[in-house]
Amino acid sequence: MLKDLVEFIAKSLVDNPDDVVVTEIEGEQTSVIELKVAKEDLGKVIGKQGRTARAMRTLLGAASTKVRKRSVLEILE
Numbered sequence: 001m002l003k004d005l006v007e008f009i010a011k012s013l014v015d016n017p018d019d020v021v022v023t024e025i026e027g028e029q030t031s032v033i034e035l036k037v038a039k040e041d042l043g044k045v046i047g048k049q050g051r052t053a054r055a056m057r058t059l060l061g062a063a064s065t066k067v068r069k070r071s072v073l074e075i076l077e
Contacts, residue, residue: 002071005063006033009056014041031069033060036076045075 003024011017019038024031037045046053057073064071 001067002031002060002063002069003033006035006056006060006073009059010035010037010045013044013052014038015044016041029070031064031071032074033071034074034076039077042075042077 003022007020007022010020010022014020014037016038019041021036023034023036025034035045044052045056047055053073053075060071060073
């Protein structure tokens with residue numbers, strides 16, 4: 001569910017939605033979600049001063065409380 005949320009948001013932001021790759025690494029208490037986009041779309045995902053990335057992390061945190069798990073968003077280059 002959390003992976004789908006990040007994928008939906010990222011595909012909505014970028015110019016090349018086919019290049020969006022989201023992987024989820026699940027642990028017992030924490031879930032790490034890795035987001036990889038095309039190099040030219042990296043700025044759109046991060047946003048000015050990291051505002052877009054921070055907003056995505058906030059939404060992910062709010063959604064992760066529903067499944068009672070801590071989630072971390074990693075944006076890979």
